[in-house]
Amino acid sequence: MxxxxxxxxxxxxxxxxxxxxxxxxxxxxEKISFNQLNRTTGHRIKYLKVDADTGDEVPNEDIVKGYEVEKGQFIEVTKEELEExxxxxxxxxxxxxxxxxxxxxxxxxxxxxxxxxxxxxxxxxxxxxxxxxxxxxxxxxxxxxxxxxxxxxxxxxxxxxxxxxxxxxxxxVRDPAEYFDDIQDVKVTKDMLDLAKHIVNQKAGSFEPDKFEDHYETALVDLINQKRAGKVIRPKERPKGENVVDLMDALRKSVGGAAKEVAAQKKPAKAKKATAGQKEMLMSIAGKRPAKEAASKKPPGRSQRKSA
Incomplete structure (x- = not known):
């Protein structure tokens, strides 16, 4: 539907x-979303609309829109006036x-x-x-x-x-001059440009959205599956940016690296082996279960919260 x-x-x-x-x-x-919880009780956090000065909760029928003309001074605008x-x-x-x-x-x-x-x-x-x-x-x-x-x-x-x-x-739309004016004027040599163009030509292709994977979403699924299995989560080493000393040398090495990358992409990719419980988690999160099957199954009870 x-x-x-x-x-x-x-x-x-x-x-x-x-x-x-x-x-x-x-x-x-379809993306994974998180709820905010009370670390002590594991209960979800609930937000209330309160008066900024008194701290009292305000019912929805008493809430109106207002435009601040000066600090602490507002012009109230009603729903009826907005409809006009x-x-x-x-x-x-x-x-x-x-x-x-x-x-x-x-x-x-x-x-x-x-x-x-x-x-x-x-x-x-x-x-x-x-x-x-x-x-x-x-x-x-x-x-x-x-x-x-x-x-x-x-x-x-x-x-x-x-x-x-x-x-x-x-x-x-912001003025690009606010961000670009202080960029240094650099003379790019023909040799550098030729090498860079060669890298582009090696990586040239057509835009096919299905080729791209949301790596962060996949990592989130893996993280949640590991926590469900009671595994200890250890931080991974973050990649370090290399300090480029010789730009021409870096471009030459990139040409070779791009060639190897293109060759690797032409080989058939091996199927990724799912971790324990990952298939179940993916089905649950992505909502891929057929509607009739999902409707016939009773919703599971609240699972016990696990911590790393």
Whole structure:
């Protein structure tokens, strides 16, 4: 089942309108997450909303938004007043213009969404807008209100739907001069550049996401499995950065190292041997157990907490 839509409304190009729904294109729910615990009791930590001065807990119905104009002085803004600021983009994505994909600076990209028709009507109008964007090889720029904020959204044709990427406003992008101005001007010789280019050519390939493994996530699974098995966790030696004395020598050695790395990648990789209990942990964390099987099994009781 597809996740619940983050937004529902209308997509409009001039007089062509269709109902659409916006869904998150990415998810981090598969990643391992931790709870904060009381070291003494092993119980989870609970957060309370309290008055900063009195320390008393404040119920949700008594909590309002406020903008601090001076230290300790706030202008209160109610939910009803915020709703009065409602813009047309709250319910409609109006396509304002079309631009080339190369015109959009990567710094302005926030996150992608899937845009599809909402319901059984409007598929014809949606297809017209989608195919126009595809045939013109353009990106459609509009606006949409998400999480009580208006965002710029860039729409691109993808398969039978649209990819909508939220964009930042200029005031949200920092000036690179603040970070780059004090970088020294270094003259790179042709020999150095030629060696570096040779390394690049040896490592050249196409971007295939399936080739990449989240090593930190794998290490977390291994850590949790070891603790479940009652093993003592010992710190590993951290890699030390080498002090490069001769840059040309380092480049020459890198050329040889890159060649060996490419040769090693061409060999079929051996299957990784799972540690004791790792398969069970991976199934539990990654949620790979079939839904029917998971539903038929009773949830396990609270396991006893183990410490390293």
């Amino acid at each position: 597809a996740p619940r839509a983050n937004w529902k409304g209308f997509l409009r190009l001039s007089l062509v309108t269709c109902p659409v729904a916006l869904y998150p294109a990415t998810s981090e729910s 600021v409602a813009l047309e983009s709250t319910r409609t994505i109006e396509i304002d213009e079309f631009v080339d994909r190369s015109d959009i600076d990567p710094r302005y990209l926030i996150r992608p969404y899937y845009l599809r028709p909402d319901g059984k009507v409007g598929h014809d109008a949606f297809a017209v807008i989608r195919e126009t964007i595809r045939e013109m090889d353009k990106v459609a720029i509009g606006r949409v209100v998400l999480t009580s904020r208006e965002h710029i959204i860039a729409l691109e044709a993808r398969d039978k739907g649209l990819i909508g990427t939220l964009l930042r406003y200029p005031y949200e």
